[in-house]
Amino acid sequence: MLCVFFAALGVRGVLLGAEGRGAAANVVPLAWLWGGFASVLVIWARDRSVSLFAVIALALLLRGTQIGTPWLLSDDAWRYLWEGTLLNHGGNPFLQAPESVMGLDDALRDRVNHPDISSIYPPLALWWFRVLAVAGTPLAAQVMTAALDLLTVTALWHVGQRTIQQHWPALLYALHPLPVIELAGSAHIEGPAICAAALAIWAWHTDRTALSWSAFAAGGAIKLLPFMVLPALVGRLHGKRTMMATLTTAIVFLALAIPILDGGSTLFSGLESYTRHWSFNGLLYPWLAPSLGELTRPVLAILGLGAIAHGLWSRLPPAQLLLRVGLAFMAITPTAHPWYGLWVLMPALATGRFWLAIATIPLIGSYGVLLGYDPIAETWSEPVWLWWVTWLPSVGLALLPILLRSEKIPTAP
Numbered sequence: 001m002l003c004v005f006f007a008a009l010g011v012r013g014v015l016l017g018a019e020g021r022g023a024a025a026n027v028v029p030l031a032w033l034w035g036g037f038a039s040v041l042v043i044w045a046r047d048r049s050v051s052l053f054a055v056i057a058l059a060l061l062l063r064g065t066q067i068g069t070p071w072l073l074s075d076d077a078w079r080y081l082w083e084g085t086l087l088n089h090g091g092n093p094f095l096q097a098p099e100s101v102m103g104l105d106d107a108l109r110d111r112v113n114h115p116d117i118s119s120i121y122p123p124l125a126l127w128w129f130r131v132l133a134v135a136g137t138p139l140a141a142q143v144m145t146a147a148l149d150l151l152t153v154t155a156l157w158h159v160g161q162r163t164i165q166q167h168w169p170a171l172l173y174a175l176h177p178l179p180v181i182e183l184a185g186s187a188h189i190e191g192p193a194i195c196a197a198a199l200a201i202w203a204w205h206t207d208r209t210a211l212s213w214s215a216f217a218a219g220g221a222i223k224l225l226p227f228m229v230l231p232a233l234v235g236r237l238h239g240k241r242t243m244m245a246t247l248t249t250a251i252v253f254l255a256l257a258i259p260i261l262d263g264g265s266t267l268f269s270g271l272e273s274y275t276r277h278w279s280f281n282g283l284l285y286p287w288l289a290p291s292l293g294e295l296t297r298p299v300l301a302i303l304g305l306g307a308i309a310h311g312l313w314s315r316l317p318p319a320q321l322l323l324r325v326g327l328a329f330m331a332i333t334p335t336a337h338p339w340y341g342l343w344v345l346m347p348a349l350a351t352g353r354f355w356l357a358i359a360t361i362p363l364i365g366s367y368g369v370l371l372g373y374d375p376i377a378e379t380w381s382e383p384v385w386l387w388w389v390t391w392l393p394s395v396g397l398a399l400l401p402i403l404l405r406s407e408k409i410p411t412a413p
Contacts, residue, residue, distance in 0.1 A: 001041060001058070004175055007034035008065040011181065015069040024072035025370040031177045035361035038175035042168050042354075050167040052157050059153045059174035063146040066185035068139060073367055074339070077132075077141055077187040078111040083119055084133030087126060087259055093119035094263035120271040123256035124221035125189050138187070145191040146184035152346065155198035159319070159350050162205045169349035169357075178360055182339040190342045193223035200226070201319045201350050209236040210245065212318065217249045221256060225325050225343055231312050232321045279334035280382060281366050283391055289334075300332035307331075323347035323356075338363045359397035365390040 010030040018024045071077055083093040085105055098115040109115070119126070132141045157170035173179060183191040200215030213233050220227030230249075234242050260267065276297070279285055289296045311324040326343035330336060341360035348356035368389060373380045 003037040004034060004041060005061070005065070007031075007037060008062050008177070008180065010034075011177070012065045012069055015066075015072055015185070018070075018072055020373070020375050021072050021370050022373040022375070025367050025373075027073065027181075028365050028367050031181060031364045032361065034177040035358070035364070038172065038177070039358050039361075041175060042172045045171060046166065046168050050171055052154065052170075055153060055157055055167065055170050055174050056150060058171070059150055062175065062180050063149065063184035066180055067142045067146060069142075069185050071138060071186060073181070073370070074186045074188070074337070075111065075113050076189075077138065078108065079113060080129045080187070080189065081133050081136065081138075081141065082108050082112045083121070083126060084129030084131070085136070087130050088133050092260050092263055093126070094260050094267050094269075117273055118269055119260075120274050121189065122221050122224060123253060123260065124218060125193075125223070126260065127256060128189065128192055128222065132187075141187040142184055145187040148192050148195040149179055149183045152179075152195045152198040155195075155202040156346070156349055158202050159198075159205055160352075163350075164352045166352075168354075169352060172354070172357055173346065173349050176345065176357070176361070177364060178338065178341055178345055181364070182342065186339070188339045189222060190339050193219045193226065194342050194346050195219075196222065197226045197229075197322060198346055198350065200229075201322070201347075204233075204318050209233060210241070213237065213245050213249075216318070217252075221253055225329060226322065228308055228325045229318050229322050232316065232318050235315075274335070280336065281369070281386055281390060282334045282336050283331050283395075285332075285334040286387060297334060300334075304328040304332035319347055319350040323351055323353070327356075336363075336366070338366045353401075355401045356398055359394045362390050362393040362397070 007030050011027045011034065014026045014030065015024055018026070079098075082098055082105070085108060086093050086096065086101065089104060091101065091104070095118065097118045098109050098112040101109060121129070132144065135141070135144070153170050153174050156173050157167055160167050160169040179191075179194075182188050183194075196215050196219035200212045200219065203209075203212035203215055213230060216226045216229050216233070219225075220230070230246075237245055254261075279289075284300060285296060288299070292299055305328075307328040308321075308325055311321045316324060323344065326347055330340060330344055333340065341363040345357050345360045348360075366386065369380050369382055369386055372383060
């Protein structure tokens, strides 16, 4: 445990001492070591009963190492604070790109990435931004996101207790560098969305189907992926309850979106820019794009939707279906930021897939791109080697169960 803690402190030290975003890339080897130490510790503890209090204490300790660090690895949370501030002052981030708004906290606006692009976030995410903006500081955003992540740890502890009668999934999530760095450190919006999905899985395993539906719907209103799990719950709600749940979800979604509905046709302009033009370290995209050209994105979308449809047809339970959604998303997305791996990590642990959870650790290597960061132009170029140091070990670890003929956690030495 000391090795994990000192590696986390090392990441904190690099971020606090970095003179710019380029130097922040030095966290990568430390984060990989951190993940390796955490994996060994979980293997050692696999047959030991770990109390919820102990897991929460470890999670809190590690997340505390990243709270207060500067947003050098990712600056997305500055946009969260900006959009929340704009909404709290009666503006509409779907109509008003940051660069078009002057005189409203110009210092904050100047920190927003891609200031020419309007918002791309679902309505409940925007309400989260409004709450963050009330506090208005990076520290508050980190604390609030980390607090929700402790609920995710709690949900995984209870799910592990019910499904495999073991606590290692919650322990691994508590120790894993990805959620600590991305949520307690960078305060990504994945935090509340992942939390809602984890609570939905917990509710499913306690036969609270209506609560599970509500939690998945809440997660989808923050990040859209959990919406794809809702059809798996239809068979458990039956008849009129399914219709009522669907209608209620639609009404609540629209009610949450009232502050931005005057955006009209501009509501999807930012999202269109993201889906049609952005790309970064995708798993399949860079290999297919040279031959398929403009057809690459629709072909990948069809493949991903086909994989999810097969999961629905096979009547996968919600946790397994969410894992299918996360894996499909990571495979097809042209833009694969490290924090997207949380959509594989959490459901992998909820379903007891040790190796899939470990396979998300190499994705942190994507921050190696910052080695080429240009502080004057505020841009970076993606090096050829980046794919190989992230996806090759990640896919290798994910496929290791096939060689071992087991998805279970290995036996401790």
